[in-house]
Amino acid sequence: MRGELNARIGRTMPSPMYGLLVAQHDRSSDGVGEFAVPWREWRTARPVAVLLGGLVLALWPHWIYMARRMVDGSDEPWGILALATVLVLVARDRAELSVPTRSALVASAALAVVAATASLVLPDLAAAAVAMLALSFFLVHALPRRPATPLVALLLLALPVIASLQFYLGFPLRVFAAHATSLVLALAGIDTSAAGTAILHQGITVLVDAPCAGIGMLWVGSYTAALLSYLARSDGARTATNAVAAALLVLAANVARNAALFFPEAGLVQWPAWSHEAIGLAALALAVVPIVLITSRPSR
Amino acid sequence: MPGTLLRRAASIAVLAGCAMLSPLAAQERPPADLTRTLSPYFVVDKAEPGVDALPLKATRVDVKVNGVIADVRVTQVYRNEGNTPLEARYVFPASTRAAVYAMRMRVGERAVDAEIREKQAARREYETAKHEGKNASLLEQLRPNVFSMAIANVMPGDEIAVDLFYTESLVPTEGTYRFVFPTVVGPRYNGAAGRESHQAEGWVAQPTLRAGEPARHTLAMKIEVNAPLPVQSAASPSHRLAVDGLGSRTARAELAAAAEHANRDFVLEYRLAGREIASGVLVHEGRDENFFLAMIEPPARVASSAIVPREYVFVLDVSGSMHGFPVETAKALLRGLVANLRPTDTFNIIPFAGGHSLFAPRSVPATRENVDAAVRFINGQRGSGSTELLAALRGALAMPSGQERARSFVVITDGYVTIEKEAMDLVRASLGHANVFAFGIGSSVNRFLIEGLARAGRGEAFVVLNERDAAIEADRFRAYIESPVLTKIAVTFRGFDAYDVDPPQLPDLFAQRPLAISGKFRGAATGAIEVRGTTSTGTFFQSVDVAGARLPAADTKALGVLWARSRIATLGDYQKIAPDSATQKEITELGLKYRLLTDYTSFIAVDKVVRNPGGAQAGVEQPQPLPEGVSELALGEVPSTPEPEFVSMTLLAGGLAWWLRRRRRGGRDAR
Numbered sequence: 001m002r003g004e005l006n007a008r009i010g011r012t013m014p015s016p017m018y019g020l021l022v023a024q025h026d027r028s029s030d031g032v033g034e035f036a037v038p039w040r041e042w043r044t045a046r047p048v049a050v051l052l053g054g055l056v057l058a059l060w061p062h063w064i065y066m067a068r069r070m071v072d073g074s075d076e077p078w079g080i081l082a083l084a085t086v087l088v089l090v091a092r093d094r095a096e097l098s099v100p101t102r103s104a105l106v107a108s109a110a111l112a113v114v115a116a117t118a119s120l121v122l123p124d125l126a127a128a129a130v131a132m133l134a135l136s137f138f139l140v141h142a143l144p145r146r147p148a149t150p151l152v153a154l155l156l157l158a159l160p161v162i163a164s165l166q167f168y169l170g171f172p173l174r175v176f177a178a179h180a181t182s183l184v185l186a187l188a189g190i191d192t193s194a195a196g197t198a199i200l201h202q203g204i205t206v207l208v209d210a211p212c213a214g215i216g217m218l219w220v221g222s223y224t225a226a227l228l229s230y231l232a233r234s235d236g237a238r239t240a241t242n243a244v245a246a247a248l249l250v251l252a253a254n255v256a257r258n259a260a261l262f263f264p265e266a267g268l269v270q271w272p273a274w275s276h277e278a279i280g281l282a283a284l285a286l287a288v289v290p291i292v293l294i295t296s297r298p299s300r
Numbered sequence: 301m302p303g304t305l306l307r308r309a310a311s312i313a314v315l316a317g318c319a320m321l322s323p324l325a326a327q328e329r330p331p332a333d334l335t336r337t338l339s340p341y342f343v344v345d346k347a348e349p350g351v352d353a354l355p356l357k358a359t360r361v362d363v364k365v366n367g368v369i370a371d372v373r374v375t376q377v378y379r380n381e382g383n384t385p386l387e388a389r390y391v392f393p394a395s396t397r398a399a400v401y402a403m404r405m406r407v408g409e410r411a412v413d414a415e416i417r418e419k420q421a422a423r424r425e426y427e428t429a430k431h432e433g434k435n436a437s438l439l440e441q442l443r444p445n446v447f448s449m450a451i452a453n454v455m456p457g458d459e460i461a462v463d464l465f466y467t468e469s470l471v472p473t474e475g476t477y478r479f480v481f482p483t484v485v486g487p488r489y490n491g492a493a494g495r496e497s498h499q500a501e502g503w504v505a506q507p508t509l510r511a512g513e514p515a516r517h518t519l520a521m522k523i524e525v526n527a528p529l530p531v532q533s534a535a536s537p538s539h540r541l542a543v544d545g546l547g548s549r550t551a552r553a554e555l556a557a558a559a560e561h562a563n564r565d566f567v568l569e570y571r572l573a574g575r576e577i578a579s580g581v582l583v584h585e586g587r588d589e590n591f592f593l594a595m596i597e598p599p600a601r602v603a604s605s606a607i608v609p610r611e612y613v614f615v616l617d618v619s620g621s622m623h624g625f626p627v628e629t630a631k632a633l634l635r636g637l638v639a640n641l642r643p644t645d646t647f648n649i650i651p652f653a654g655g656h657s658l659f660a661p662r663s664v665p666a667t668r669e670n671v672d673a674a675v676r677f678i679n680g681q682r683g684s685g686s687t688e689l690l691a692a693l694r695g696a697l698a699m700p701s702g703q704e705r706a707r708s709f710v711v712i713t714d715g716y717v718t719i720e721k722e723a724m725d726l727v728r729a730s731l732g733h734a735n736v737f738a739f740g741i742g743s744s745v746n747r748f749l750i751e752g753l754a755r756a757g758r759g760e761a762f763v764v765l766n767e768r769d770a771a772i773e774a775d776r777f778r779a780y781i782e783s784p785v786l787t788k789i790a791v792t793f794r795g796f797d798a799y800d801v802d803p804p805q806l807p808d809l810f811a812q813r814p815l816a817i818s819g820k821f822r823g824a825a826t827g828a829i830e831v832r833g834t835t836s837t838g839t840f841f842q843s844v845d846v847a848g849a850r851l852p853a854a855d856t857k858a859l860g861v862l863w864a865r866s867r868i869a870t871l872g873d874y875q876k877i878a879p880d881s882a883t884q885k886e887i888t889e890l891g892l893k894y895r896l897l898t899d900y901t902s903f904i905a906v907d908k909v910v911r912n913p914g915g916a917q918a919g920v921e922q923p924q925p926l927p928e929g930v931s932e933l934a935l936g937e938v939p940s941t942p943e944p945e946f947v948s949m950t951l952l953a954g955g956l957a958w959w960l961r962r963r964r965r966g967g968r969d970a971r
Contacts, residue, residue, distance in 0.1 A: 204682070205685075211940070211942035211943060212940050212941045212942050216949060217943055220950055221953075223953075227957075228961075254943075257943075262941065265940065265941055267682040277948060280944030281944050281949070284944065284953065285952060285956060288953045288956045288957065292956060292960040
C-alpha cells in the first residue's frame, strides 16, 4: 500500500485533503524507526529541496530578523529548538517528500510575497509569522502523508514569540497564577490573599512576576504537544485538543509550582537553593506525563 | 496625484504642529528629579555594542601609618577597551574620617595635578573640558563617606590613572588600632519620590551586579605601619593577609590584586607591644598657623557597683537588604543583648522595614518569660521590604517612658538609606536625656549613618562584621552601658594659647580609647592640657604637659588638614544645612583654604591636549558589586517564584516523552 501511494505521489499532485486522508490511514504507526531510509531516496527529494531552498532564500529578510532577535537579547532563542525539530522531522520523513502541487507552490509563493509586503506595514514579528505560514504551506504539501497542523504549530513556535507572549499574555497568567495559588494555599490552611499579581501572607509579599508567569512552561508544553501530535499523525482537531489539554495542564502545574515555592520564598521553611529548580521541574513533570499520555493515545 | 499632495501637506502640517507644541510640552514637564524614583538597579551587560561599560580596571591602595596618622594614596586605573570614547563615572566609598587633600590625573606620561574649586565651578569647568574633548577628571563628595569620580574623553585604548590622597587619624579602641578601607557602596533604599525617605540624588541609581558576582575591577593594597612601640599583632578580620615585621616597629602587609577583595570593607587591626603611652601631643608649627593634636589617656574602666534601672528600646532593621546573613547576625546580636539585661531593666523591640511593629505595647521587664518570648519574637523576623528608618525612629522616640529609668535606644541596621542627616537631626531633636547606640551589621555597612546616629545620640557606634562577633559586641555593649569610662568631660588649657578647638564639647566616653582633641595655638607649644570628668568611682583629672609629652612623628604637616576635616565634620557632617547658610560658607572656605574635598568643594584636573574633537562620547557608570552577604532583595526585589531554566525544562520534557513512549511501545510489542 505504501509503495503504491508513493508511486501516486510521484506522479500526481495530491490535494491537502488527500494528505489528511493518508495521515488518517497511517495513524496506527507512530513513525519511530523510519530513519533507515536508503540514500537513493534523497534523489526523489532533490527537486523538493531545490524548491524549498528557493523559498527559504526568498524569505531571507525574515530569517535575518529572527536571528537578530535571538542574539541581541530581545528574545529567548528557544525557537531554534522548534526549527531544528522541523528540520529533523523533514529529514526523517524525506522518503515521503514530493513536489507540491502547482497551486500549492503558487500559494506558497503568494504567501512569501505577502510576507515581504507585510514587513513594510506590519510589525516584523507578524511578517515573520506570514513567512512561516508560507514555509508551512510548502512543507505540508511536500509531506502530504504527514499531519499538517502539528507542523504548522512547530514552525510558529520557531518564531521569537516569548517576549510578545510575556507582554500580552504574561500579566493575565500572573494574575491567574497568584489568585489560584492563593486559593490552593488557603485550602491547605495557609492564611493568604492575592492582590493583583502578589500573594500576601502576614505582611510578607511573594510576587508572581514575569519569570513566574509560566510562559516558559507553556512553550515547552505546547512544543511537546505539537511534536508528539506530529509523531502520532494527529489530525487538526486532535492536535487542537492536545494543545488545549497541554495548556490547561501547564497552567495547573504552574499553580502547583507557585504554591510549593511560596513556602521557602515567604520564609516559612528553609530549603536549599537547588530545591527551587527541582520543584519547578517536578511541577513540569506533573504536566508533561499526562501530555505524553494524551497525545500518544490511539484515536477512535 | 492630488491625493498624494494632500497626504504630504497633512503630514507636514502634523509635523509642524508637533514642533510648535513641543516647547509647551517641555515646559509642562515637571523636573525629572522630583518625579523619578532613583534606586539601584541590576546591570545589563553589553547593552551598547562597542562601548566598554567597565572602564575601571584596578584600584591600588598604598597606606603609610606613622604613629596615629595614616596617609593613604588610592590609585584608580581606567582603561577603554571598546571602540567608542567614554565618559566614565564611578561612585565609591571612603572612610568617614578621610581628609582628601590632593588628586592627580595621569594620562600616559603626562601628569596633571588637580585644583580645588567650589563644587559648581568645578562642575562647570569639567563640562567645558568634556565638550572641548580634553581629558578631565572630577572628584566630588556625595556623602562624607561616598565620593564620585568622573573621567571625560577616555579614548579607545587609553589608560588614565587617577591618584587621590587622603589622611586620617587612627585612635586605638580598647588598645586595638583599626584601619578601615571601604570598597563598595551598598545599595541604598530610596523611597518613592515625594516621600520622606526619598532623596532626589542621581548617584543613588547605581548599576549593581548580581549576588555572587565579583567586582569588575581588582583591588590591591599595601600597608606599612611605623609605630613608636613594636607591633605585637596584626590581622585582618575581613581579608586573608600576609603580615611581615611583627615584633618590630615597622610592620608591612600586602593584599594581592584580585576582584574578589572588592565586595567588603577592608579592615586591619593591630596592637602594639607593652603598655603604650596613650597621652601625648603632636604639634605642627606652620608659617601662618600652628596646629596640635592631643591624645589624652582615659582612666581605666571600673565596674560600677551602683545598678541603675534602665530601659532599652531595640530598633531592628528587617528590610530586604538585611535578608539572610545580615538579619541572622542581627538576630544573634539582639538575642545576646536581650539575654544580658538585668531583671530590673525593661525593654521593647521595634522591627521595621516598610512599616514597623512592637514586641509589646509598652516596655516590659526583662524577666525570664519576657526574654524567652522576645527571643521567639526575634527568631520569627525575616528580612524583606523597604527601609523606612525615619518612621521607625520617630515611633521609637515617641514611646512613653518611665521617668525613673535611664533610657537607651539601640539601632541595629546596615544603614543602606539615603536620609542619614535627616535621621541624625531627628535623633538630636527628639532624644531628650536618652542615648542612642548604633550597631552596623554586615561586611560593608554605611558607617556614616552608624557613627552619625551614635554621635547625635551621645552613644557609641559598633560594627558587627559577622555572626561570630555578635556575642563579643553584645558583651562590649553591656560593659559600656554599665560602666562608662568617663562622663561630663571638660577640657581646659593652662599656659597654652589654644583656639578653634575641635570638638568644642567632648561627648561621654564609653569605650576605652584616648580622647582626641585638635586645634590651633598661638605662641610657643608649652603649658598644659587639663581634662576633668566623672567616672563610676568619682572625679577624674589629668594634666598633660604640652612640651613634655610630645609624641614622635616623622611628619606633622597633616595636622592642618586633619583639624580642618574635624572642624568640617563638626559643622556639617552630621546635620542638614540650609542652602546659602553661614555654615555652608564656612565649610566652603575651609575646603578651599586647606584644599579639602567637602560637600561644597571638589577636585578638578584638566589636561591641555584636545583628544576628542567634538567631545562626542558614551557615558558609562562603573557597576558596584553587591556587598558580601547582602542578597538581591536589597535592590527592592520582592521574593518571587521564577520558573526553572529552559534547558532543564526541555531536557526533562524530552526525556519523559521518550521514556513514556518507549514504555508504551514496549507494552504494545509484548501484547
